[in-house]
Amino acid sequence: MEVIDLRDWDLPMFAEHIGSIGDRKDPTYSDPIVKRWNTKIKEADAYLVVTPEYNHSIPAVLKNAIDSVFVSFALRNKPIAAVSYSGGIAGGTRAIEHLAHIVIEAGAVPLRNSVIIPFVSAAFDEAGQPTDPASEIALTIALDDLAWWSTVLTRARSDGELAPGSFRARAAAAASGR
Numbered sequence: 776m777e778v779i780d781l782r783d784w785d786l787p788m789f790a791e792h793i794g795s796i797g798d799r800k801d802p803t804y805s806d807p808i809v810k811r812w813n814t815k816i817k818e819a820d821a822y823l824v825v826t827p828e829y830n831h832s833i834p835a836v837l838k839n840a841i842d843s844v845f846v847s848f849a850l851r852n853k854p855i856a857a858v859s860y861s862g863g864i865a866g867g868t869r870a871i872e873h874l875a876h877i878v879i880e881a882g883a884v885p886l887r888n889s890v891i892i893p894f895v896s897a898a899f900d901e902a903g904q905p906t907d908p909a910s911e912i913a914l915t916i917a918l919d920d921l922a923w924w925s926t927v928l929t930r931a932r933s934d935g936e937l938a939p940g941s942f943r944a945r946a947a948a949a950a951s952g953r
């Protein structure tokens with residue numbers, strides 16, 4: 776397991792698009808750090824995203840980090856579980872719902888079971904342990920699911936993957952002369 780903190784990854788905002796990839800076989804992107812970010816995300820088989828809720832969604836930096844690997848398909852056919860927290864009672868549930876929608880478009884597999892941490896300023900004791908035992912239970916369930924899906928999807932990917940749907944749609948349209 777490797778912990779990745781987006782504060783250590785000063786990714787350019789809003790910079791990646793089809794034209795910034797460069798050579799598709801060895802993409803350069805708009806900046807070397809984006810290339811390193813893509814490599815880092817691509818080498819993992821499963822992800823546990825920890826996110827606060829900002830205006831009923833995920834923070835812009837997290838969205839930008841996902842958008843930056845979208846064109847490389849680094850998340851495709853891999854499971855993503857989530858831990859959310861917020862200052863209020865909702866605990867980031869709306870951020871997790873948004874995250875699921877976003878990563879579907881990136882070809883990832885968002886999982887049902889999450890960890891929701893409301894009133895985050897009172898949710899951990901001085902040793903950094905959760906004060907609500909439900910958090911530990913929810914985390915164990917989410918991690919068990921993540922491990923199961925990781926094994927299943929790693930095996931499935933090694934058996935072979937379909938080309939991305941957008942590529943197949945383009946090929947079918949070209950073959951039909953449209």
Ligand SMILES: Cc1cc2nc3c(=O)[nH]c(=O)nc-3n(C[C@H](O)[C@H](O)[C@H](O)COP(=O)(O)O)c2cc1C
Nearest residue numbers: 827828829830831860861862863864865866867895
């Ligand atoms: C820009 C912004 C928007 C926020 N929007 C929400 C929100 O929609 N719902 C909520 O419960 N808390 C909201 N909060 C409170 C954060 O979830 C809470 O302060 C959290 O601890 C922030 O995490 P961070 O310090 O890791 O950024 C917001 C905070 C910020 C800074």
